[in-house]
Amino acid sequence: MDILDDANKGLDFVDKIEKLLEKLKNYKPEIKSLRVNYLTKATEIKLLIKVPQGIKRHFRDLEIPAYPGYSIKEVFDGTTLDRINVDWQLKNQNWIADAKVLGASDRYLVILEGSISDVALERLVKLYCPEDPKRGSDVDRYWIDSAIKDMAIMEKIYDELTLDKVTTCVNVGVERQFTSSIPKEVKNWFRARAEADIHLRTMDRQKAFKSYYFLRLAEKKLGKLSPLEVRNLAKQVLSPETFMYYVSVDKPFHISHLNPVEEGHWLPEKIGVIVETDLSYKNPVAQGDLIYKKIDFASKLEEEIKKLPGLPEKLKRA
Amino acid sequence: MEFINVYIAPWVLSKQVFPIHCVWKPEKALSKIVATIPQGYKLHETLNFVNYAFDDAKNTISVDVKDLKSNNYFGIILKHRGIIEEVEQRDAVIIDFQGAKGISLKTTTLYTRIVRPKLEFMNFPREIVVTNSTNLKNLITLEVLHKGFGTANTTTEVMHSGDFISKSDSLYFKVLKETLERISRIYEEPLELKGEIEPLDDELIRKIADDIFKSPTRENLPFELDKEETELLKEIMKDKSKQEEVYRVVYASLRSLVLAALLYYGEKHPLEDIKMIDGKVVATIKEKTDELLIRIRYFDSAENEYPPIEDKIKVLDRRDPEKQKEFETPINIIWKKDTLNLED
Numbered sequence: 001m002d003i004l005d006d007a008n009k010g011l012d013f014v015d016k017i018e019k020l021l022e023k024l025k026n027y028k029p030e031i032k033s034l035r036v037n038y039l040t041k042a043t044e045i046k047l048l049i050k051v052p053q054g055i056k057r058h059f060r061d062l063e064i065p066a067y068p069g070y071s072i073k074e075v076f077d078g079t080t081l082d083r084i085n086v087d088w089q090l091k092n093q094n095w096i097a098d099a100k101v102l103g104a105s106d107r108y109l110v111i112l113e114g115s116i117s118d119v120a121l122e123r124l125v126k127l128y129c130p131e132d133p134k135r136g137s138d139v140d141r142y143w144i145d146s147a148i149k150d151m152a153i154m155e156k157i158y159d160e161l162t163l164d165k166v167t168t169c170v171n172v173g174v175e176r177q178f179t180s181s182i183p184k185e186v187k188n189w190f191r192a193r194a195e196a197d198i199h200l201r202t203m204d205r206q207k208a209f210k211s212y213y214f215l216r217l218a219e220k221k222l223g224k225l226s227p228l229e230v231r232n233l234a235k236q237v238l239s240p241e242t243f244m245y246y247v248s249v250d251k252p253f254h255i256s257h258l259n260p261v262e263e264g265h266w267l268p269e270k271i272g273v274i275v276e277t278d279l280s281y282k283n284p285v286a287q288g289d290l291i292y293k294k295i296d297f298a299s300k301l302e303e304e305i306k307k308l309p310g311l312p313e314k315l316k317r318a
Numbered sequence: 319m320e321f322i323n324v325y326i327a328p329w330v331l332s333k334q335v336f337p338i339h340c341v342w343k344p345e346k347a348l349s350k351i352v353a354t355i356p357q358g359y360k361l362h363e364t365l366n367f368v369n370y371a372f373d374d375a376k377n378t379i380s381v382d383v384k385d386l387k388s389n390n391y392f393g394i395i396l397k398h399r400g401i402i403e404e405v406e407q408r409d410a411v412i413i414d415f416q417g418a419k420g421i422s423l424k425t426t427t428l429y430t431r432i433v434r435p436k437l438e439f440m441n442f443p444r445e446i447v448v449t450n451s452t453n454l455k456n457l458i459t460l461e462v463l464h465k466g467f468g469t470a471n472t473t474t475e476v477m478h479s480g481d482f483i484s485k486s487d488s489l490y491f492k493v494l495k496e497t498l499e500r501i502s503r504i505y506e507e508p509l510e511l512k513g514e515i516e517p518l519d520d521e522l523i524r525k526i527a528d529d530i531f532k533s534p535t536r537e538n539l540p541f542e543l544d545k546e547e548t549e550l551l552k553e554i555m556k557d558k559s560k561q562e563e564v565y566r567v568v569y570a571s572l573r574s575l576v577l578a579a580l581l582y583y584g585e586k587h588p589l590e591d592i593k594m595i596d597g598k599v600v601a602t603i604k605e606k607t608d609e610l611l612i613r614i615r616y617f618d619s620a621e622n623e624y625p626p627i628e629d630k631i632k633v634l635d636r637r638d639p640e641k642q643k644e645f646e647t648p649i650n651i652i653w654k655k656d657t658l659n660l661e662d
Contacts, residue, residue, distance in 0.1 A: 126337070126363070126365065126395070128327065128335065128336060128337050128395075130327070130329060130330055130331070130334070131331060131334065131468070131469075131618075131619035131620055132331065132467065132468035132469055132591070132618075132619050134328075134329065134467075134660050135590060135591065135657055143327060143328045143329075145325065145327060145337050147337055147339055147365050147393055148365070148366070148388075148391075149363070149365050149366070149393075150365075150366070150368070150387065173469075175583065175586070175587040175593075176587050176589070176590045178583070179583060179584035179587050182580075182584065187581060187584065190577040190578075190580055190581055191489060191577075191581060193573065193574075193577055194489055194493060194573070194574040194577040194578045194581070195489065195574075197571070197573055197574035197577075198492065198493060198496055198574055201496070201500075201570065201571070227573055227576045227577045227580065228576065230580060231576055231580070269583075269587075281388060284341065284366065284388060284391050285323055285325065285339050285341060285391070285393070287323075287325055
């Protein structure tokens with residue numbers, strides 16, 4: 001599918017609503033609200049229509065144009081707000097219902113549901129955050145800003161536009177806390193073990209002997225720590241369940257989920273923190289700070305490293 | 319006129335887009351908004367309006383209130399065009415809210431804050447003396463100061479025969495190179511696994527092998543492979559029957575790969591806001607080297623490359639003539655930081 005197709009799809013969203021309103025003009029349609037979920041791209045439109053008794057008697061059927069990508073979710077009596085069970089039949093691109101089921105009221109709230117394309121969403125809202133945080137001694141701070149960009153597609157129609165779960169990803173750098181938390185002795189052991197492995201593989205007897213000697217020395221001091229244990233430890237502390245305690249965000253934003261960003265070398269350097277907020281026609285902008293509690297996170301890492309099996313008592317106490 | 323919200327992004331790197339916006343209580347007297355954009359900035363996007371007039375001479379953007387989609391909200395997205403000289407640059411964006419006949423109802427001045435990392439040599443050895451008993455691991459030590467703001471992604475290079483070269487000293491590269499060599503030999507000789515191997519998870523082995531060989535480029539490997547090597551690796555990975563053998567080689571090298579990767583991870587991040595792309599690098603000193611030219615190139619997180627810093631070290635080789643052989647010596651860098659304080 002090419003870009004043009006995508007762009008047209010984006011516009012489709014508006015076209016459909018405008019066409020729908022045009023076709024429903026006998027019912028004097030009034031859009032009460034439009035709700036767009038940024039995350040799931042689901043949209044919900046509340047449409048108030050007027051169906052006077054005269055029309056009901058005259059036409060017997062209630063017709064609502066059907067377009068691909070939209071369906072009728074529910075119908076409520078516009079006065080009593082009671083839900084009405086309507087048996088919709090699809091006929092010649094129209095949803096048709098027997099007007100008798102509508103009862104005595106002349107106002108009905110029709111709830112339509114559909115979805116919005118990425119392109120339309122991209123036109124609707126913008127999110128910004130910096131690449132680099134402001135560093136403090138205990139915390140790092142990132143600013144976040146989100147703003148409705150173009151209400152053109154909502155123009156004239158919607159005073160009650162709500163954009164739910166407008167999300168952005170702030171990439172929080174964790175590499176320093178991770179590297180500074182591994183004790184120097186452990187790093188020396190890593191080096192000795194890795195060098196011995198290479199020399200053993202090359203079968204250079206002299207080098208293998210020498211490196212094995214250093215390895216034994218390092219093992220004597222440090223025990224038999226497996227690098228995979230360290231890697232698993234890193235994975236565990238950088239997992240969303242654990243890391244979420246070390247990031248917070250100002251209202252009106254809140255954290256939706258976390259997503260470690262692996263940049264090769266098999267350890268995440270950054271954690272993608274997905275933050276979300278709600279925007280509306282009346283509140284088109286939102287700002288706040290994301291805070292990464294780096295000192296607390298470094299302490300957690302140190303604590304976990306000390307729990308590694310095989311780590312000598314001396315290092316655990318350090 | 320009463321503002322509900324006035325905002326400008328608190329800081330940003332050059333060439334990164336940043337928002338400015340105002341929301342106010344609906345005001346009947348308001349007819350036009352005129353924003354003056356400082357020189358050196360580009361209007362990247364508009365928020366809540368499409369039609370506007372741009373005055374090139376004054377660098378102003380004018381919007382009629384009737385062209386605002388929502389009548390109490392104005393926003394622009396700007397971008398600083400070039401890289402800045404100093405660690406920060408602040409410029410005024412003036413937004414004038416006008417009534418009939420251009421009479422100002424309210425004016426707000428917002429200051430941009432463009433920041434950058436800036437490196438400087440603090441201590442740079444003027445000369446080094448090599449004797450028969452010199453400890454080659456501690457021959458060259460520089461002190462570099464990171465001033466300013468944001469991550470400096472650095473590459474340390476040494477001039478060798480007219481070209482600046484960054485040669486990493488990282489154990490990780492050695493392990494990778496050795497692993498690659500073993501993989502290259504899969505075609506030539508039957509694979510024989512030797513040495514003790516810890517039971518490790520299969521998924522990890524495949525992931526590492528795939529990461530390395532999926533596309534053997536600089537993004538996945540910390541060094542450049544020559545064309546022939548790249549072709550050979552791609553060839554091997556295409557051959558499904560050889561893939562299993564590749565996994566086995568990686569399996570055999572896994573412990574050293576993981577360990578070296580962990581060490582490399584640490585080498586790359588010696589200090590907050592410093593990333594050494596190649597880890598620690600080495601200088602090669604040949605028989606007749608009498609001068610070393612060292613250069614540190616760097617770019618920020620928005621990939622703006624700044625002018626590199628460079629200087630010369632005089633090399634005095636006082637070894638016995640028969641011992642004057644070529645050798646490699648690491649360039650030790652002590653990083654210091656003097657962070658730009660962003661508080662007003």
